Amino acid sequence: MLVRGLKMTAGKKKPEHKEPDTPDIERTLRDDAEEQLVRSPKRSADLKGQTPEQLIHELEVHQVELEMQAEELSRAHIALEESRDKYLDLYDFAPIGYLSLTETALIVEVNLAGATLLGADRKKLLKARFRSFVAQKNLEQWDRYFLTLLDQGGKQTCTLTLKRSNGSMFPARLEGVRTCGSDGVSTVRITFSDISDIWEIEALKETNDYLNNLFDYANAPIIVWDPKYVITRFNHAFEDMTLRSEQEVIGRRLDILFPKESMDASFLQIKKTLEGKWWETVEIPILVKDGSVRTVLWNSANILDPDGRLISTIAQGVDITERRRAEEALRRVNQKLNILSGLTRKDLSCQILVLNSYLELAKKHAAGQDQVLSSIQKGKRAAELINEITEVTRDYQDMGAKPPTWQNVKMALLLGLSHISISEIKHSIETGDLEIFADPLLEKVCQRLFENSLTHGGHVTRIRVSHTTTPAGITILFEDDGKGIPQEKKEQIFLRGDDLTRFSMRSLIFVREILDITGITITETGEPGKGARFEIIVPEGAWRMIGGSD
Secondary structure (H helix, E strand, O other): OHHHHHHHHHHOOOOOOOOOOOHHHHHHHHHHHHHHHHHOOOOOHHHOOOOHHHHHHHHHHHHHHHHHHHHHHHHHHHHHHHHHHHHHHHHHOOOOEEEEEOOOOEEEEEOHHHHHHHOOOHHHHOOOEHHHHEOHHHHHHHHHHHHHHHHOOOOEEEEEEEEOOOOOEEEEEEEEEEEEOOOOOEEEEEEEEEOHHHHHHHHHHHHHHHHHHHHHHOOOOEEEEOOOOEEEEEOHHHHHHHOOOHHHHOOOEHHHHOOHHHHHHHHHHHHHHHOOOOOOOEEEEEEOOOOOEEEEEEEEEEEEOOOOOEEEEEEEEEEOHHHHHHHHHHHHHHHHHHHHHHHHHHHHHHHHHHHHHHHHHHHHHOOOOHHHHHHHHHHHHHHHHHHHHHHHHHHHOOOOOOOOEEEEHHHHHHHHHOOOOOOOOEEEEOOOOEEEEEOOOHHHHHHHHHHHHHHHOOOOOEEEEEEEEEOOEEEEEEEEOOOOOOHHHOOHHHOOOOOHHHHHHHHHHOHHHHHHOOOOEEEEOOOOOOOOEEEEEEEOOOEEEHHHOO
């Protein structure tokens, strides 16, 4: 039985354990066991009267029980070690920082993520004061938070800015709790994480909310549609203009917004946005729910994805219906005034012709009467001036009546020059492909400038027109080599005077008025005795070079 029992125990796999280094340890354990057995008050009465074989069997059974208990303890020990290792792995490699602080806020434990977030070596953080990693502006907040952790047992949370060892900052969220060990010593355990991404998302959300409010409550009508012409956004101003609610319009095609008579023309403009173009100023009529039509000026922009594909188009409008009505009323008034002016001028011309005829007859009857003849001659000159005035009104009756257009400066100068003869005077036009946005009477402006040089320039032999760019726009220079204009008259030549003889220089009275319609200015800057020099300043946005030449 003893041999069989020994074989059974030898066949079992014993758990690995570290053997004692000295026999003294075994002796101590045996002595302790014997002493415990002596102190045991109970002795098993069953062992009496048993044979040696029975005793050996009992011992073998007891030995197996002990071995099984030892094996179970070994497995429990291994499981505890594995659990500890897992905890250490979770602690060290967690994506957020873990800290253990003393009651004085000294760091006693920190994981790898915590050391990385603080930008310091893990060993150097031990016994460091955590307060040194808190931004100056949040020190009082940290102090209050830490005291709350010590005073209250539950979890406490706060958000503050932490400072890395290199001085850089990051927003962090802290969650902490106080624990108490068996020795009564309190430890504060804190988790913390970088919430920069969360703050950025919140900032983006605030920006998005702001932009949505800006879109919804903008004074101008704004609309967004996708590449299939389906309306996706529609602000309150658009609702007010069309008398349609956003719910009526979202998800429907743009067709519902256009009058039938202008539908094709409107879609022709909209299709340009699909080609990657955008509107600077496009006039598209909008159909109101009650059947009326509003005239709206639009500008647009395309919204693209990172690959450059069109996502949607956004357009903002300006309702110019009332302005169009006012312009139409003004056009009709101008038309009637032009008719009235033409009739008045015609009547004046007829009466002047009659007056001149009577003056000629009076001259014949007053032959030999010098004083009478002198008076008649003055009256005739006055009649000629009146006729000259009517001619001026004929030339400029259309000033501002037609909208400004882009005009080639060189072509306008040549057309203006074609109405007069400059005989032997040489001229040089050096404006290239310059175009300016001006009243259609620009040709008259050029004509009058040439006439001024011929009439008042003295012995002019050369006229030169050039241009130069400036930060404010572009300057057109009109220069001759005549006698020039006296300093005291440089501004007077552009002003209307009471003296009728002032109309002998009528060419310059209306030149400034015509140019001023589109914000163009003209001044005379020549040196008296060396020729006239007119500087025509065209503001930025009112000039361009065709073909990109400068």
